[in-house]
Amino acid sequence: MRTVWLAASLCSIAFTASAQTARPEPGPLTIARQGSFFVGGREVKSETLSTLPAYAASGTITVDQMYVRYQVPAGTPGVPVTLIHGCCLTGKTWETTPDGRMGWDEYFVRKGHPTYVIDQVWRGRSAADPSAINAVRSGKAAVDKLPTVFAAGHEGAWEIFRFGKAYPQTMPGMRYPLAAQAEFWKQMVPDSINSLPTPNPTVPALSELAQKIGGTVLMSHSQSGIYPFQTAALNRKGIAGIVSIEPAACPAPTDDLKPYANLPILVLFGDYVDQFPRWAPRLANCRAFVAAANAAGGKAEIVVLPEIGIMGNTHMLMQDDNSLDIADLLIAWIGKHVAKAE
Amino acid sequence: MRTVWLAASLCSIAFTASAQTARPEPGPLTIARQGSFFVGGREVKSETLSTLPAYAASGTITVDQMYVRYQVPAGTPGVPVTLIHGCCLTGKTWETTPDGRMGWDEYFVRKGHPTYVIDQVWRGRSAADPSAINAVRSGKAAVDKLPTVFAAGHEGAWEIFRFGKAYPQTMPGMRYPLAAQAEFWKQMVPDSINSLPTPNPTVPALSELAQKIGGTVLMSHSQSGIYPFQTAALNRKGIAGIVSIEPAACPAPTDDLKPYANLPILVLFGDYVDQFPRWAPRLANCRAFVAAANAAGGKAEIVVLPEIGIMGNTHMLMQDDNSLDIADLLIAWIGKHVAKAE
Numbered sequence: 002m003r004t005v006w007l008a009a010s011l012c013s014i015a016f017t018a019s020a021q022t023a024r025p026e027p028g029p030l031t032i033a034r035q036g037s038f039f040v041g042g043r044e045v046k047s048e049t050l051s052t053l054p055a056y057a058a059s060g061t062i063t064v065d066q067m068y069v070r071y072q073v074p075a076g077t078p079g080v081p082v083t084l085i086h087g088c089c090l091t092g093k094t095w096e097t098t099p100d101g102r103m104g105w106d107e108y109f110v111r112k113g114h115p116t117y118v119i120d121q122v123w124r125g126r127s128a129a130d131p132s133a134i135n136a137v138r139s140g141k142a143a144v145d146k147l148p149t150v151f152a153a154g155h156e157g158a159w160e161i162f163r164f165g166k167a168y169p170q171t172m173p174g175m176r177y178p179l180a181a182q183a184e185f186w187k188q189m190v191p192d193s194i195n196s197l198p199t200p201n202p203t204v205p206a207l208s209e210l211a212q213k214i215g216g217t218v219l220m221s222h223s224q225s226g227i228y229p230f231q232t233a234a235l236n237r238k239g240i241a242g243i244v245s246i247e248p249a250a251c252p253a254p255t256d257d258l259k260p261y262a263n264l265p266i267l268v269l270f271g272d273y274v275d276q277f278p279r280w281a282p283r284l285a286n287c288r289a290f291v292a293a294a295n296a297a298g299g300k301a302e303i304v305v306l307p308e309i310g311i312m313g314n315t316h317m318l319m320q321d322d323n324s325l326d327i328a329d330l331l332i333a334w335i336g337k338h339v340a341k342a343e
Numbered sequence: 344m345r346t347v348w349l350a351a352s353l354c355s356i357a358f359t360a361s362a363q364t365a366r367p368e369p370g371p372l373t374i375a376r377q378g379s380f381f382v383g384g385r386e387v388k389s390e391t392l393s394t395l396p397a398y399a400a401s402g403t404i405t406v407d408q409m410y411v412r413y414q415v416p417a418g419t420p421g422v423p424v425t426l427i428h429g430c431c432l433t434g435k436t437w438e439t440t441p442d443g444r445m446g447w448d449e450y451f452v453r454k455g456h457p458t459y460v461i462d463q464v465w466r467g468r469s470a471a472d473p474s475a476i477n478a479v480r481s482g483k484a485a486v487d488k489l490p491t492v493f494a495a496g497h498e499g500a501w502e503i504f505r506f507g508k509a510y511p512q513t514m515p516g517m518r519y520p521l522a523a524q525a526e527f528w529k530q531m532v533p534d535s536i537n538s539l540p541t542p543n544p545t546v547p548a549l550s551e552l553a554q555k556i557g558g559t560v561l562m563s564h565s566q567s568g569i570y571p572f573q574t575a576a577l578n579r580k581g582i583a584g585i586v587s588i589e590p591a592a593c594p595a596p597t598d599d600l601k602p603y604a605n606l607p608i609l610v611l612f613g614d615y616v617d618q619f620p621r622w623a624p625r626l627a628n629c630r631a632f633v634a635a636a637n638a639a640g641g642k643a644e645i646v647v648l649p650e651i652g653i654m655g656n657t658h659m660l661m662q663d664d665n666s667l668d669i670a671d672l673l674i675a676w677i678g679k680h681v682a683k684a685e
Contacts, residue, residue, distance in 0.1 A: 027376075029374060030373070030377070031371050031373045031374075032371060032373075032374070033371050036443075037439050037446075038439060039526060042528075047496070051494065052493065056494075056495050056499060057499040059496070060494075060495075060497060061498060062496055062531065063497075066529040070438070096379040104379075120468070125467055126434070126435050128494075128533065129532070130494070130533075131493065131533040135492070135493070137486060138486060138489040144479060144480060147476055147480040149480075150473045151393035151398045152389075152392045152398075152404045152470075152472070152473050153402075153404075154399055154403050155403045155405075156403060157399040157402050186405040187381040187384050191471055191472075195395060
């Protein structure tokens, strides 16, 4: 069976990474090029841009664009990777960890992968539209027209990220660098996703980005876990593979699975999943999706880290104390399963 | 007179840059280290973090932190530079220009300067607090408690940025790459500055950053023009110099000018300033400040680009078609006037 074989191949890669690997101080990094740009976006005419005399209330703004920052390493580049953050966070997720270790954004570059980091639309450097707030403030709209925007508090996020079952308890052997938690909480931003249409405009923007790059692994996390699948359903062009890390949702096994035929897909979960009512059903659904996708000719795989001997990883595994070991696993998987565009 | 002498010295540097310099394709860039982190921030307890059942309304969040991304070039580094964006924008201001040329964030690194790019508090990757919006939405607060958050529309920004006197007219010889204006509008984000205390929490965060770096030029733009001065008034520690680009405000000439004694200060304006009622008084006030600061033992200088033979620069001169020539001017000024911390 394909799934079993793939899991076994990853297991052999993973074996040496089951303990945290010591990392020497990294040397200088040579990059061929870097920069930032936007994809997507649409113009909106508004009469409520401002309630201040210094700025006109009436005018046109651009929203729904997605900010992208990238680095391409010197030398023959490997498969490009696009890092897509989750709920209540920005692209900062993948950068320097709260305790000051190298982020995946740099590590993938050092391993030869051109790396693209995005801010989901309406978050971070991707603009939101304040018109609804100002419409209510100036009496032109009712209070229920205010946007739905929430922040996850430290206490609630604690359980969502599986640091522990309730703040401030911790799971045994848990690998998140909690000594630096104050720096982590600074990464969290308000989330407007519930004010956005479905699919989220981030999805067509990811499709545009994938086509612009000309072949990339879409690597998502949590809230964004479903986006690469939605992007593939929209258009397979430019999508070289999907790595979905701790997705809040996989496609349903009863969905149309043709968009994923022959597409290398890896779904990755950390530890303690079955002990959390929020997470256990998500893992179960992803297992069912992977089985159904493979039955329909897919190349999907699901890895739950403790099942291959790696213990203690939280939902924020790209920041856990063995984050680069996890990255090594993914790099090995990409090297083995994802073809580079010619 | 000191001011005249300094301006004359800059003029000789500037002369060769008065026409746009051809730039060869840049080669690879080697950096010693890079990353991102936050400075500042405070915990806020709130009962209105969310109106959604999936996220608790009650909890603690962290706000007022300032996001910082940096690159340190390989080799013996020059004076570190901190780039501080203006109104309705984020750190993206200094990155790849809308028409795809190299941004100052990379150019300063290539010229040997460790470079730090920030997002002002409550903007970009620096979190805002959604509590007030949710308090109103859930009926716990009156509508007038909504935050003051505005967006500058394309049409209004057109005149503020001095592309032309009214949208879509352009100033003669204007150097902004308007063919790529759609990409520029995507950089603009809602601005919550009017909901923040004075001084803006960005100011103490800049002080913390300057001390952490251990000596940096604070280079501000427009809305943030006053911040480096406010930071110096708070604490001179870590501030090696100030470059204030097109500041919305300089300190008043009648202010206490002791915080600026012996501090290398350059105030820089582009073209067409006196033709815009929004801008002419700001330039006049900055001229008066520089004169007063020097009379009080300062090392301040003001340069208005057309007065040294460089025509056509807009308010967004870090993105104009001669942006790297302007950067060269600033790099020469820093090299001449700012001492590196030992």
